[in-house]
Amino acid sequence: MFKINLASFGDFAEFSEELKKGDAVFEGIDYDDNFKIDISATKDGTESVIIEGAINGKVNLTCGRCLENISQPINTEFTVIFRKKSAITGDDAQTDVRSYVNNEIDLHECLYETIMLELPLKPLCSQDCRGLCPVCGINKNKEKCSCSVEPGNAETYKPFKGLDLQ
Numbered sequence: 001m002f003k004i005n006l007a008s009f010g011d012f013a014e015f016s017e018e019l020k021k022g023d024a025v026f027e028g029i030d031y032d033d034n035f036k037i038d039i040s041a042t043k044d045g046t047e048s049v050i051i052e053g054a055i056n057g058k059v060n061l062t063c064g065r066c067l068e069n070i071s072q073p074i075n076t077e078f079t080v081i082f083r084k085k086s087a088i089t090g091d092d093a094q095t096d097v098r099s100y101v102n103n104e105i106d107l108h109e110c111l112y113e114t115i116m117l118e119l120p121l122k123p124l125c126s127q128d129c130r131g132l133c134p135v136c137g138i139n140k141n142k143e144k145c146s147c148s149v150e151p152g153n154a155e156t157y158k159p160f161k162g163l164d165l166q
């Protein structure tokens with residue numbers, strides 16, 4: 001999937017792909033149904049291809065504090081230039097031009113990176129998510145508990161050390 005055979009079209013072509021939840025095309029990305037990827041490819045001479053893409057859909061993430069599911073919309077566009085590997089120059093390395101071989105462009109990595117860039121590093125269901133109680137584990141956005149966390153011991157009780165639990 002997402003391989004474009006340059007011999008299969010003239011100067012311009014469009015491709016569209018709609019992914020379903022569970023297709024597992026992109027490792028570690030839990031997208032929902034109707035995850036749409038639209039690609040247009042425009043040949044620029046015989047050795048370069050301009051790829052323009054649009055990604056529209058939703059990705060399921062987990063809140064870093066309370067562990068609830070978050071449905072994160074992704075609506076993004078990108079443009080990448082691919083150049084035949086034998087025609088790549090030193091300047092290309094600095095301008096992020098990508099290479100292809102055998103008349104075939106593989107967009108998988110490019111799409112994967114574009115999606116990853118759209119995802120927050122520390123997903124939160126809301127900026128003021130209250131997280132889980134470090135003692136009894138209830139979701140403090142939904143319930144109250146009477147646990148007391150002594151300030152000095154708070155660190156030892158954290159069930160998810162290293163995550164942003166406040």
Ligand SMILES: [Zn+2]
Pocket residue numbers: 063064065066067068124125126129130131
């Ligand atoms: Zn949360």
Ligand SMILES: [Zn+2]
Pocket residue numbers: 133134135136137138145146147
């Ligand atoms: Zn508690």
